[in-house]
Amino acid sequence: MKPLAIATAIVLCLTAFSSANAAGHDHKSDSNAQTTSSQHMDEATPKLTVLAPDHETLKSGYVYLPFHVENMNIQPIYAEFAGEAATTLRPKIGHLHVMVDNAGWKWIHASTDPLYFGQLSPGPHQIELELVDAAHAVIEVQTIDITVLER
Secondary structure, X not given: OOHHHHHHHHHHHHHHHHXXXXXXXXXXXXXXXXXXXXXXXXXXXXEEEEOOOOHHHHOOXXXXXXXXXXXXXXXXXOHHHHOHHHHHOOOOEEEEEEXXXXXXXXXXXXXOOOEEEOOOOOEEEEEEEEEEXXXXXXXXXXXXXXXXXXX
């Protein structure tokens, strides 16, 4: 037998033995942990977390609203342009619909940057955030009440 063939056979046997040995001792490799984490993100329901608005900015009538989303990537990919396959991408793809004071219309926020808009008049205001998938199907809705003080 040639030396290269012998070396290859030894490496294959050692790899098989160490994998079987690790499995027998209930050890997990890093690649298994990454796969499990990735699969968890694919299957888990997306979750929107909205942080408190920046009160210093709010004093001047502008809204600076940080947020983050778990189990979904926020990207400007929409089913009406990319096709229905956009709804099957993994990890999931989506964006936010934003409405202020029940205006009857919404804008799309497709970035992980904080929401930043204004200038709102003094008084109470309501901001509605919809977390949606690439086809605009609503996953979660959050309403935030704010008050802009007199300037």
